[in-house]
Amino acid sequence: MYKISANTSIIGKTVIYVPSCHSTNDHINTLISKNQLDEGTVVVTSDQTNGRGQRGNTWECTPDHNITLSFVIHPQFLEAQHQFNLNIAVSLAVFDTLSKLISGVDIKIKWPNDLIINNKKVGGILIENYIIGKTISHSVIGIGLNINQEAFIGNFPATSLFQLSNKKYNLRSVAENLLENLEKRYQQLKENKIDILKRRYYDHLFWYQEEGYFEENIPNEVSRRFYGHIIGVNPTGCLSIMTDKKEVKHYGFKEIKHLY
Template identity: 30%
Template sequence: MIGQPFIVLNTIDSTNNYAMAQVNEGHVTAGTTWFAMEQTAGKAQRGKQWHSPPGENLMMTTLLEPKMLALSHQFVLSASIALAAYDFFSAYAGDETCIKWSNDLYWRDRKAGGILIENVLRGGSWQYAIVGIGININQVQFPPYLPNPVSLRHITGREWDAIELAHVLCSCIQQRMELLFPANAETILEEYKSRLFRWQRPGLYRQGDDYFEATIRDVLPDGKLVLEKNGGNITVGFGEVEFVITR
């Protein structure tokens, strides 16, 4: 079961780093979840850091054992976790919640959270997925270099118990994991696409020094994004294109 055991850490560099160390020592089982009151070097995608004041937000890592999937289905797991985060956040923030490709949590056009999945391979097989999730819960002041942050407190106007909400998120992940089978891959991907930020709507993007308007037309089974640009389609991988937020 996801969240059993549920371990609260007062201060840690990164819950993902801590989980990886525990896996390497061989002292953990699938479902174990680590929640941090404070991270001194929280990890985000593409080597970025996740900054959060102590005790204000949801910062946790869950250890999954995706035996039911082949390595070629890694994006199905990523989509399922993104949908679990969507299930969780939309229950409190409402139907303006969405997923920004590939697995950021958005409300309207503002970032509420992110997901970082690191895989542990043994002998060519997929042993564990270390799933780190950070969601803004009670934070109201953000560093000025963050372009578009939002928290659940911003949206709802009230404070929340981040640990209590982390248990709710564990239940959402559990429900999604119970549906995670190769036979359901197409259904999962279709639901994922339907929850996407800017799905089938034009928006501004940047690729290198090139700014352009495009429309998301598809997400492929390997997670690559298909954009319609100037009447034709282009396919981009993770980190190859940036969503430009305009206000």
């Protein structure tokens, strides 16, 4: 099904199609362990049977209905302490892709790795960085987009572009546009245009500068609820929230939850 020919020079220059696999991230990691893949090599599948999310979460995906792919890059210019900047660039590329496909909806980037519409997940990102010394030797980045899926059976709130628009999309065209947007944002990162990337990221960050209730779940501590607002993401990638008591706190993944 996939004969992708994106207009790129790095990401998507080489595309490996596998009809089915457990996880495109796992598949590309296996290939890397056997051979040194060229930067930008993409693995794409029509049927991902055990897609991985952040820290063990799973990704529900009907075969031949969605985008499931992974690619490898070598961002050795990026210090490990600034690795979340890569997350920003990739999130924006996915946002760029979705915003061209559907109009009249408010697409948001939900920290740290989701794209949501109407509080429902439409896309997810999994970035695995491999660090040597103070820099990143290579990164394997997995992306899943709910495109033509008609229904979801899991308890997690999810949606697809088809559910939102009642329109079927050409998966090949979507994948090509995604790879082109990824290369564009990756190039901005390489050129150290992080201020531009961050401004754009905050423009679309879910609950940014909006007041609401949060639930804090710190390991070995009693969970608590509080009122506050997101003020950004700190250099280490933690979500920064100012409480109603003017205290700024920083949270890692799964340490904080938005209460709708």
